[in-house]
Amino acid sequence: MKKIIVVSFPLIFIVIALSIAHVIVSNMLSTTGVELDKLQTDLQVFQKENTFLREKVLVDTSFNSIASVAAEMGFVDSKSNVYLPEQIPLTRR
Amino acid sequence: MVWRYKLLLVFFVSAFVLILGRLFYWQVVRAQELVQIGDSQYGKFVKEIPIRGEIKTSDGFPIATNKINYLIVANPKEIVTDDIEKISRLLSPLISIDEATISASLSLDKFWVPIKYNITNEEKEKIEKLNLVGINFEDQINRFYPEASLAAKLVGFVGKDENGNNKGYFGIEGYYDRQLSGKVGLAKKIKDAHGRPILAKVDKNSAKIDGRNLILHIDRFAQYVLDDSLKRGIVKYGAQAASGIIMDPKSGGILAMSGYPSFNPGNYNEFSNDLYLNPMISSAYEPGSTFKPLIMAAAIDSKLVTVDTPCTICDKPIELGGFTIKTWNDTYQPNITMANVIRDSDNTGMVFVSKQLGLEKMHSYLKAYGIGDVTGIDLQGEMAPTIRPVDSWYPIDLATASFGQGISVTPIELISAFSSLANDGARMVPQVVDKVETPDNEVIDIAPVVADKPISARTASIMREMLVNAVKSGEAKWAAPKGYRVAGKTGTAQIPIEGHYDTNKTIASFIGFAPADDPKFLMLIVYDRPSTSIYGAETAAPTFFEVAKKLLAYYKIPPTE
Numbered sequence: 220m221k222k223i224i225v226v227s228f229p230l231i232f233i234v235i236a237l238s239i240a241h242v243i244v245s246n247m248l249s250t251t252g253v254e255l256d257k258l259q260t261d262l263q264v265f266q267k268e269n270t271f272l273r274e275k276v277l278v279d280t281s282f283n284s285i286a287s288v289a290a291e292m293g294f295v296d297s298k299s300n301v302y303l304p305e306q307i308p309l310t311r312r
Numbered sequence: 313m314v315w316r317y318k319l320l321l322v323f324f325v326s327a328f329v330l331i332l333g334r335l336f337y338w339q340v341v342r343a344q345e346l347v348q349i350g351d352s353q354y355g356k357f358v359k360e361i362p363i364r365g366e367i368k369t370s371d372g373f374p375i376a377t378n379k380i381n382y383l384i385v386a387n388p389k390e391i392v393t394d395d396i397e398k399i400s401r402l403l404s405p406l407i408s409i410d411e412a413t414i415s416a417s418l419s420l421d422k423f424w425v426p427i428k429y430n431i432t433n434e435e436k437e438k439i440e441k442l443n444l445v446g447i448n449f450e451d452q453i454n455r456f457y458p459e460a461s462l463a464a465k466l467v468g469f470v471g472k473d474e475n476g477n478n479k480g481y482f483g484i485e486g487y488y489d490r491q492l493s494g495k496v497g498l499a500k501k502i503k504d505a506h507g508r509p510i511l512a513k514v515d516k517n518s519a520k521i522d523g524r525n526l527i528l529h530i531d532r533f534a535q536y537v538l539d540d541s542l543k544r545g546i547v548k549y550g551a552q553a554a555s556g557i558i559m560d561p562k563s564g565g566i567l568a569m570s571g572y573p574s575f576n577p578g579n580y581n582e583f584s585n586d587l588y589l590n591p592m593i594s595s596a597y598e599p600g601s602t603f604k605p606l607i608m609a610a611a612i613d614s615k616l617v618t619v620d621t622p623c624t625i626c627d628k629p630i631e632l633g634g635f636t637i638k639t640w641n642d643t644y645q646p647n648i649t650m651a652n653v654i655r656d657s658d659n660t661g662m663v664f665v666s667k668q669l670g671l672e673k674m675h676s677y678l679k680a681y682g683i684g685d686v687t688g689i690d691l692q693g694e695m696a697p698t699i700r701p702v703d704s705w706y707p708i709d710l711a712t713a714s715f716g717q718g719i720s721v722t723p724i725e726l727i728s729a730f731s732s733l734a735n736d737g738a739r740m741v742p743q744v745v746d747k748v749e750t751p752d753n754e755v756i757d758i759a760p761v762v763a764d765k766p767i768s769a770r771t772a773s774i775m776r777e778m779l780v781n782a783v784k785s786g787e788a789k790w791a792a793p794k795g796y797r798v799a800g801k802t803g804t805a806q807i808p809i810e811g812h813y814d815t816n817k818t819i820a821s822f823i824g825f826a827p828a829d830d831p832k833f834l835m836l837i838v839y840d841r842p843s844t845s846i847y848g849a850e851t852a853a854p855t856f857f858e859v860a861k862k863l864l865a866y867y868k869i870p871p872t873e
Contacts, residue, residue: 270378271379271433277373277377281373282532283460
């Protein structure tokens with residue numbers, strides 16, 4: 220009888236401990252999905268915002284936009300270029 | 313007693329076999345079906361659409377990327393009948409759809425009715441402020457071209473296939489569609505009893521793979537300058553169409569490619585289908601005098617003529633097979649040298665060259681130049697008219713082909729052939745894409761490809777001097793940049809219409825490279841039926857030199873003379 224008790228108690232204890240652990244872990248995991256969903260939603264919002272901002276940057280830095288803004292500001296095409304010939308040494312022998 | 317035991321044994325064994333059989337039926341035979349039923353009860357598979365790859369110019373600027381737009385959808389079941397008129401009245405001015413059309417959509421007996429596609433974020437925010445019941449928004453990922461119509465014919469566009477999925481058409485979007493598209497993924501969304509999402513196992517094999525980015529040889533500045541010059545040129549010279557290519561003759565990389573009239577790939581469906589074609593790769597024309605340097609190079613390479621060889625038949629028009637071949641200005645120079653044949657674009661001189669060369673040799677050089685075959689450029693829609701077999705050529709065909717009439721090429725074919733003159737005799741395969749960028753940031757380089765070596769480096773060098781002379785002393789010398797050695801040749805080809813050539817309708821062109829001694833770019837400009845002047849020297853050449861001057865400054869190349 221004593222032997223049975225010695226064997227049974229630890230077994231019962233292990234079963235109860237594991238059950239409690241299972242409940243705790245399940246409880247923790249069950250909220251992870253909700254948190255994950257929230258994080259994903261936040262991520263999507265930021266990604267969208269980035270996409271909109273990038274779109275604006277790309278439009279504003281396109282050559283077509285730059286050219287039209289430059290024309291509005293009075294810039295004109297340079298008709299002549301200045302080239303500096305090879306540097307002449309300070310002294311010649 | 314024994315028979316009872318035996319009966320019991322048989323009974324249990326039979327029951328065991330039956331259970332085993334039933335288990336086999338459920339767990340093996342119908343396993344797949346049951347798994348699917350189970351899956352559908354606690355989760356569902358959703359398609360994950362990959363992000364389409366970007367197309368970037370050599371400076372890393374995306375000329376094709378993605379943006380988010382919205383689709384306005386209505387759920388008429390949520391909308392009270394009395395509100396339909398009010399919602400229609402409020403929505404109408406914001407989305408530019410008349411009230412009656414919106415009202416009709418809202419009155420349908422459906423749960424989901426699309427009202428308008430491609431709504432911008434700003435428009436969406438304005439509509440949201442109205443707090444309209446039953447009006448919702450769905451995200452749409454659309455292709456976005458920040459430079460609008462810049463290089464439109466080169467880039468192509470993204471449309472829909474027969475299943476409503478995105479698909480690239482024409483140009484780069486069409487040719488590289490599979491690389492840009494990526495792979496659609498399948499994700500499993502699992503929900504608990506209350507419909508809340510829970511962690512799901514991700515199967516790596518079914519994960520989506522985003523499209524690859526393409527980095528082009530296209531130089532955005534060169535492309536802009538070419539586009540701008542052609543746009544102005546088509547108006548200035550009253551041409552029906554204008555097109556141009558700029559290529560790096562050493563690598564075959566396409567630095568710019570443009571054609572007008574064009575379209576905006578962002579709203580391609582508002583333009584005529586004819587405009588989608590890229591004439592640079594899919595329209596053949598008779599190249600006229602721009603073809604002469606290729607034939608002259610063949611004759612020099614074969615050692616049949618030299619720069620100083622005099623033309624012994626150039627003192628008058630040439631009669632051949634019932635046709636009379638004249639020079640463009642009807643003036644004739646007895647014993648004109650080969651250098652001056654190119655400088656003065658003398659047709660009779662080229663007939664002399666073709667006679668020296670002979671049909672067999674000319675045909676084999678044309679093949680080596682890649683004439684009559686596609687170049688292999690990485691763009692959708694390339695075609696090339698074939699050249700006839702040797703035995704179907706008449707003497708008049710040989711004569712006219714020598715000055716670029718009676719033979720058709722696409723602009724890309726011509727510029728690829730011409731690259732051999734600018735690149736020590738090596739003809740390069742034209743390439744648009746320089747590098748491919750994978751979603752893992754791995755960069756795959758695309759190496760330049762030599763298609764053939766039709767002429768020797770020595771011949772290429774001789775031709776370079778002849779072409780520099782043609783620019784310095786030829787018909788278009790007034791437009792050439794001072795102090796630079798530019799090699800080039802004008803072309804004015806009559807257009808065959810209903811079996812004869814119309815002398816007033818021409819294809820005016822100019823092809824050349826600069827700086828001649830170490831070419832940075834090779835360029836071809838073509839005007840279709842210019843009306844202010846029919847000559848290449850007065851239309852295509854000024855455009856060529858206008859672009860060339862800007863490129864020489866852009867590449868920081870100083871004058872040498």
